[in-house]
Amino acid sequence: MMEFLRNTWYVAMWSQDLKAGELVGRTYLNEPVVLFREPDGRVNAIEGICPHRLAPLAMGKLVADGKHIRCGYHGLEFNGAGQCVLNPHASGRIPKNSSVRAYPIVEKHSLVWIWMGDETPDASRIPDFSLLEGDLPVSKRDWLKMDANYQLVVDNLLDLSHTAFLHEGILGGEETIKADLKLEEIGDKIIVNRIMRNVPPPKFHDILFMRDGKNVDYWSNIHWSPPGCLINDTGITRPGASKEDGTGIFGTHFLTPETDTSTWYHFAGVRQNPIVWGEPIDSENMKQIADLRRYAFEVQDKGIIEGQQRMVNHRGSKAKFMPLETDLGTVRVWRIMEARIAAERTRAGQAAA
Numbered sequence: 384m385m386e387f388l389r390n391t392w393y394v395a396m397w398s399q400d401l402k403a404g405e406l407v408g409r410t411y412l413n414e415p416v417v418l419f420r421e422p423d424g425r426v427n428a429i430e431g432i433c434p435h436r437l438a439p440l441a442m443g444k445l446v447a448d449g450k451h452i453r454c455g456y457h458g459l460e461f462n463g464a465g466q467c468v469l470n471p472h473a474s475g476r477i478p479k480n481s482s483v484r485a486y487p488i489v490e491k492h493s494l495v496w497i498w499m500g501d502e503t504p505d506a507s508r509i510p511d512f513s514l515l516e517g518d519l520p521v522s523k524r525d526w527l528k529m530d531a532n533y534q535l536v537v538d539n540l541l542d543l544s545h546t547a548f549l550h551e552g553i554l555g556g557e558e559t560i561k562a563d564l565k566l567e568e569i570g571d572k573i574i575v576n577r578i579m580r581n582v583p584p585p586k587f588h589d590i591l592f593m594r595d596g597k598n599v600d601y602w603s604n605i606h607w608s609p610p611g612c613l614i615n616d617t618g619i620t621r622p623g624a625s626k627e628d629g630t631g632i633f634g635t636h637f638l639t640p641e642t643d644t645s646t647w648y649h650f651a652g653v654r655q656n657p658i659v660w661g662e663p664i665d666s667e668n669m670k671q672i673a674d675l676r677r678y679a680f681e682v683q684d685k686g687i688i689e690g691q692q693r694m695v696n697h698r699g700s701k702a703k704f705m706p707l708e709t710d711l712g713t714v715r716v717w718r719i720m721e722a723r724i725a726a727e728r729t730r731a732g733q734a735a736a
C-alpha cells in the first residue's frame with residue numbers, strides 16, 4: 384500500500400453535504416470512516432468497522448437523538464468519541480478494547496477537515512480558503528470521484544500546460560501552448576505562475592469577460608498547499624492591461640486520497656473581480672460556464688487521469704515519469720511530499736522507540 388502523509392488536514396467533504404441525522408460512510412487513506420453530525424451541529428468521524436464482527440458501521444443507524452451509532456448487525460452502540468456505550472445483550476457488559484478510533488474534525492471555510500494521523504492536530508495549519516466565505520460569488524460546491532491516485536490529480540493541476548491540448552477550445556489551444564512560467568515558494572506553499580500574452584480568449588473566460596473573441600493576456604496562477612489543496616487564480620484581461628482590469632475565477636480544488644488508486648475531488652469556483660463587462664452575464668451564461676467546468680473535469684481530466692492510472696498499474700513497480708520543463712511545480716511538490724512523509728516516518732519511529 385502507498386504511504387500517505389497522515390499528520391495533515393484533508394478535506395472530508397463540503398459542510399453542506401453532512402446533514403444532522405445522516406450516517407455517511409467514506410474511506411480516506413485506505414481507512415473506512417463513518418461521519419455524522421449531531422443535532423447541535425458538531426461533526427464526529429469514527430472508524431467505520433464494528434469491533435465485534437467487523438460489520439461496516441455505515442450500515443448501522445443513528446440512535447439516542449442522533450448521538451450514537453447503533454451497529455446494524457447485533458446492535459452495539461458507539462458515541463462520537465468512538466466509545467462503545469451500550470451492549471444490548473446478556474449482562475450488558477462492555478468488553479475492554481471495544482472502542483473504535485475517533486478522528487479529529489474541524490469545520491472551516493464551508494468544509495469538513497479530517498486529521499488521519501496520530502500526532503496532535505493543529506487547526507491553525509488548515510490552509511486559508513476564506514475566499515469561499517467572503518463577498519465574492521461562489522459556484523456550486525461540487526465533487527466527484529476519480530479512479531486514480533490523488534497525486535496524479537494534483538499533478539494535473541500543477542502543470543496547466545495540458546489545457547492547450549486536453550481542454551482545447553475550452554481553456555486553451557494552439558496559441559496558449561507557449562507560456563511564461565515562474566515558480567514561487569512561500570512558506571509551505573508552491574505557486575506556479577503561467578502567463579500567456581496576446582492570445583485568443585479561451586471560451587470559458589470569454590463568457591466571463593467581453594464575449595468578443597478579441598485577444599487577451601491570459602493568466603493561470605496555481606497555488607498548492609500540502610497535501611492536495613489548490614487555488615487556481617485564472618483569468619483574462621486586455622493585452623498589456625492589469626489583472627484588475629480583467630476578470631476570472633479562483634478555482635478551489637481539494638484532493639483527498641480514498642485508496643491508493645481513488646480520490647475524492649471537491650471543487651468550487653469563486654468569481655474574481657466580478658465587474659459586469661459589456662452585456663451583463665445572464666443565467667444562460669452562468670449555466671454555460673458551469674457545464675464547461677463540469678465537462679472539463681468530469682470528462683476530460685477524469686478520462687485522461689484514470690487512463691494514466693491504468694498505465695501506471697500496467698507498469699507496476701517499473702512505472703516512472705519523464706518530467707518536462709513544464710513540470711517544474713510538479714517535481715518540486717513531489718520532493719516536498721517525499722521529505723514530509725520521510726520526516727513523519729522518522730517521528731513515528733522515534734515515538735515507538
Ligand code: FES
Nearest residue numbers: 433435436454457
Ligand atoms: S458486528 Fe457490530 S454488533 Fe456485531
Ligand SMILES: [Fe+2]
Nearest residue numbers: 539550679684
Ligand atoms: Fe484539466
